Amino acid sequence: MTSLETLLKEGTKVLEQHKIQEARLDAWLLLEHVTGMNRAFYFAHSADGIEEEKADRYRELIRKRAGHVPLQHITHQAYFMGFEFYVNQNVLVPRQDTETLVEKALEVMKGKKTPGILDMCTGSGCILLSLLALTGDAYGVGADVSPLALQVADKNAVSLEVSDRAVFVESDLFSSAFFQQNTGKDMPQYDILISNPPYIRSAEIEELMEEVRDHDPRLALDGHEDGLYFYRKIVSEGKAFLKENGWMLFEIGYDQGEAVKALMRENGFFDVQIVKDLTGLDRVVLGRR
Template sequence: MVTTNTTWALALADATARLAAAGLDEPEVDAALLLGHVVSASRTMVRLFADRLLDPAQATALERLVARRLRREPLPYVLGYQEFMGLRFACDQRALVPRWDTEALAERAIAALRAACARRPEEQPCVADIGTGSGILAVTLAHEVPRARVWATDRSAPALALAAENAAALGVAARVIFAEGHLAGPLPRDVAFAGIVANLPYIPSGELSGLQPEVRDWEPTSALDGGADGLDLLRELATAAPAYLSPRGWLLLEHADDQSDAVRDLLAERGYADLEVVRDLAGRDRAVWGVWRP
């Protein structure tokens, strides 16, 4: 129990011990981030100024946050934010916690959009993010490629509300259009999209019950469940996407690290060319890129 007149060091040790006893993977990191959040200090500062005292309000706030984490609520939900591509995104139960793995997808799409801008300086490439969740892909693309015009869809209205808040907070709301609906259905038919990115649910339904509690009990099932083999929505989007893509437009689909062969196959079967597997920083297969050549 965190009490008043406790030093930061003692509060950190107490929170770490309780989080460790609850079986969390990185109790000390979590404890330092929670304490840092309460006292507005980085993890390093928390250790450097370990002899400072918590005031009563801080002690109460820390106790509440530790209690939430002890219930296995994901750390980013407890903190209320997650960093993605160097940007801070608000994060809560309305949408999936942003994963750093997805940065591989963002980087590939940014490179393609920047190349398109360099080839045609007069153009403003249009790009779509299907299943935008908290908006990390849509907002990052708009932020990193100022000439890009971005559409983002999701079937979850609460997720779209969070994504719109993130677009506003990061200064790109004027260049991102959010639309509620099924996959690419809400996209306009009179826009030729240079590319479509999607991090859709891809976990096989039968594997959901075996996920760690942070994911299984807290993140929206609608953001996780990809059907029998996990690829139902990826297949459907790959079939639908050519109706929205410009000639030589691209589709970039995130998947689990053991699904790259299956995703390559489903794109090849539908006529996509120049297939390329995109890997994350750990070298794991993370997404497949394909170009639509009518």
């Protein structure tokens, strides 16, 4: 029977051989996932043997990670804003960078009573659902072109216990009946329109890390030729869905801040700002209608 310590070393070595960043950490997280143990238990029992069935399962997951399948796709767990989200191959893995977007949205929502949120390109729902979970009276709509992504978002709404305040809509941006059925004074309007849209330039996708390029959905990455396609559409068409003085917020690529800022100003937004993330890179653009 293989000991826990030996199995962890074996997993770490395999991942190192396949050039996986943070190989030891990923090897540990997969062992934790298979066994359910925490670090304190491991250090007290590292010489103990592990059942062969669990050892075989661990080796299977190590092989997947060695093939550059994202860790979160293997465990179906991702952590964002302090919450656990279910993820699979149909959605982008929530990233820490995006927490800057959520934090800025919380800031501009402060003091609003029952704020309405519209989240375009919602994916796993991590942005909208985090906002709902962190503000007890907010409600929101998440839209995405992918029905498979919306299944993930629905599942996360239930697990975060906010499904009574969230509606998910299958829509290619604003083209669905949900957005088209009402016009003029009957058009639903929101306090916040927020989005982390696809913004990678088409020609740059092949240069991305293997985990992203080969395993994240292409639909969620490709921002067309210049990476700005979805910003143009959302800024020009989404303005009508914002209340007066409502905020529109975007996550952006590190070199897209000035372009998106100019786009928002051209469309009549004011108080337009660029916000940096914790690494000092431009990460969010926001403006007020």
